[in-house]
Amino acid sequence: MSSETPSDEVRRKWLKPAIGENFILLNDVLSSSYSTALNLSSGGTFKILKQLDSYDDENFLLEHTTPTSTTTTKYLVKVHNGVESEDAKIIDYQNSIMTHLNLHPSITTTAPLLSDDGAPFSNHKLPVSSPQHSPAPLTVRLLTYIEGTPMAYKQVTPALLFSAGEYLANVDSSLDNFSHPASERFHAWDQKNTTSLREFVKYIQTPERQKLVSSVIDAFESTVLPDASNLRQGVLQSDFNDANIIIGASDKIAGVIDFGDSVKSWRVLDCTVAMAYAMLSSYGKTGHSLAASAAFLSGFNTKYPLTPTERMHVRTLVCCRLACSATLGAYSYSQDPTNKYLLLHAEPCWRTLELVWSQVDADHLASFYDLAMSPEANLDLLSVPDPTVPDHFQKLRTSTKRSFSDTKTITFVTGNKKKLEEVQKIMENTTATITNHKLDLPELQGDPLYVSEEKCKLAVAEIGGAVITEDTSLCFNALNGMPGPYIKWFLDKCGHDGLNKMLDGFSDRTAYAQTVVAYCSGPGSPIHLFDGRTNGKIVLPRGPLDFGWDPVFECSEGGASSAGLTYAEMDKSVKNTVSHRGKAFEQLKSFLETESS
Ligand SMILES: O=P(O)(O)OP(=O)(O)OP(=O)(O)OC[C@H]1O[C@@H](n2cnc3c(O)ncnc32)[C@H](O)[C@@H]1O
Ligand SMILES: [Mg+2]
The missing domain is CATH 3.90.950.10 (Maf protein)
Incomplete structure (x- = not known):
């Protein structure tokens, strides 16, 4: 176990890089540490094109031109949060996972370039969000860039979610042959630690939602935890959301990025985390959250079948991730109340949690997920709108489906x-x-x-x-x-x-x-x-x-x-x-x- 404690989630807010639009600073970092990789001495040039989204780190898109070529190559510059930067083992861990996965013929992920010191990273004193802690020593990595568009900017379909499920299953099969000492760490976003969410419940804005999250944590403790020893373990990607899945030509999955949350934990969690995010994808949000999660599960299960014990806990574990995102979002808002975006972004997550946990009958949902994992599963059968009546799924198997998209x-x-x-x-x-x-x-x-x-x-x-x-x-x-x-x-x-x-x-x-x-x-x-x-x-x-x-x-x-x-x-x-x-x-x-x- 590393020395990380839940309060590292608090420190991550202070030590978030705050470079923003200050590209001059970043140019200096790159010229001083990556001149060989970018062949600056032989006439290579680079330009930071823009900042990309990130939750706790800062990412930038870089365009590189060599003097001998007319084409340009894109790279990603990642400036790590101060918490991860303190721990060289974590950075080495992420680099090792990427190297391991890139050896798999059907998986692509980013790969680190070497700094002038021959290491796959470099360290620099850089500004962070909290003025008291600024500047702080931060780790910078120059990574290859996967051409394509994050799934977050695509029209998501059940078929795309199904292939995303298959893709993650391949990643997980490959990670079954991977180990690293730094994977054994505490992480607040690891749903094995759902209990640790209790300390953040007080930041949730309404008593009803506080009760909702507490009831998910109670269910986790009384039903999942007793089965812990029967759940398979493995190194997880842990954050397979639509910002981390890159879609390439012909809507094929081109790669996966971001191993910042990767931990060794229960194997089923990689799938249930991604199911929670599928619910919040553009398909899930248009009244198809359950269908979206089922399509993903179906794809995952064809390549990496879940055991009977894992199947039993799918619904609760999906809700644990929704509860975790919503609660830690409420915590972030409490730390930065001027940032109304945090509230707006958390709202779909709350609504989905309310739907899945409180409005849909647990047995019916379990049987729907069983259907998704059965040999009869097909996307037509699974592509149903979210239920408006409790026994929806029973009726569904015999009735015709209705489309929400017809309404104007x-x-x-x-x-x-x-x-x-x-x-x-x-x-x-x-x-x-x-x-x-x-x-x-x-x-x-x-x-x-x-x-x-x-x-x-x-x-x-x-x-x-x-x-x-x-x-x-x-x-x-x-x-x-x-x-x-x-x-x-x-x-x-x-x-x-x-x-x-x-x-x-x-x-x-x-x-x-x-x-x-x-x-x-x-x-x-x-x-x-x-x-x-x-x-x-x-x-x-x-x-x-x-x-x-x-x-x-x-x-x-x-x-x-x-x-x-x-x-x-x-x-x-x-x-x-x-x-x-x-x-x-x-x-x-x-x-x-x-x-x-
Ligand atoms: O929620 P939104 O749609 O943003 O509503 P708002 O009232 O905040 O509106 P704006 O951000 O567009 O700000 C425009 C301001 O101009 C006012 N306003 C907008 N349309 C107007 C109109 O047709 N005639 C007079 N005042 C108007 C309005 O009350 C605001 O004070
Ligand atoms: Mg306004």
Whole structure:
């Protein structure tokens, strides 16, 4: 056992690398430690293209060009969390796993390049999130890059999940012949340690959800733990989620990345962790969480059949991972309450846990999973929507299946009641049904198109189906478009009079209102943006004061029923014919019509 304790999860937050966009720092690290690998002395060049996602480390995409070649090669630069960096054995462990797996003919993973010292890593003092601990000694690795797209950005299908199951089964078969002393370590994300989750339950925001997680932990202790000695052991990948599965040409799995959570534990856990993530994939989130997990299990079981004892605990162990993600997510939020993303990202996980643990009958789910592991299993039989009645699965075997994707319901995600009223009116006579999900999405910063697109990404993750979001700006021409997307804050803090005063001293009081609507038909689908603008000028308030800056925006477009009136003075139906919002939504309507024809 290594000396790691559960509180290392706490230290991981302090010691998360904080290089971010500071590519100069990273360039120095690479030039000083990887000049041979990147053949810098013979004219090789490199460029950091961008930062990639990571939970506790920092990853960057590097493009390398050699003087003799016209093609470029991509690499991944991984800056490890300070906790892992303290332990050279862990880094060596991860490198050994990759080397081992790359020998398998049908498995590809990243591989480390050697530093100028001949080691598959280098160490540097670099900034970390906690100023008290910054800079800290961090380990940097230069890794080969697997060409393709993470599954998280693909439209996931049951067939893809089935092959992902087969792929992980191959990885696990290969890891049955692998051992390393550092694999014997404590890790809070290892579901064998579900009991250690108890200390984090207090960070969960509602008593109902605290009770939910406690009941999963209770079940784990009373049913799984007594069987521990009958569960096969092995080194696990431990984190087979859609960000770590790379999809290559023709939607084939091109490789697996990230062995940061790898431990020696119960073999079945590699499969149940991945099943939990399959539930949260783009297919799982569109009302097919159980089907998604069953497709994965089916694929895994064909190549690596589970034993009767392992089968018995599949449901509980899947829920242990969901509970772990949701609870440690709540803990992260408690450490960084300004980060609303953490809450939004955790929400689908909570909903899935509620569904699987509390709403679906345990015996029926067990028999569904048995079906997935039986010789009769096929993806058609398993691709069922999540149940709405408790005995769903019994009926299912004899009834025909129903598809959720036929419905054309689009959810408009906004926290603003007045916007919703207008949008419902504008979208009244369309084929799509607009429902509303009231949610205060974070007020993001940046260009209006970017803000709207990001809101849409958050909304689609929250809803798991077709969504619309919009962001509205009020742009003063004299101020080169400011306050723009920040109008909400200016209005809150300065009021209508303040907005007027901002233009005192300028001869130009003209402005334009802009709405950028973002539409996405579901997880994994592209986001479409529609930009509507209306010209006017800023005046002293006239008309009702019930919607934002309506009383101070005098419209200069349209006929006598709109030009020269403030939005607040106009009839609501007239506002929709000339407004920024009306124009943007009209474009969306035409788009939806062409899409459905
Ligand atoms: O949840 P979301 O959709 O983000 O709703 P929001 O009220 O936060 O809206 P925005 O982020 O788009 O911020 C726009 C600000 O402009 C106001 N606003 C939006 N549309 C308006 C309109 O048509 N007329 C007047 N004020 C408007 C709105 O009340 C906000 O203060
Ligand atoms: Mg907003």
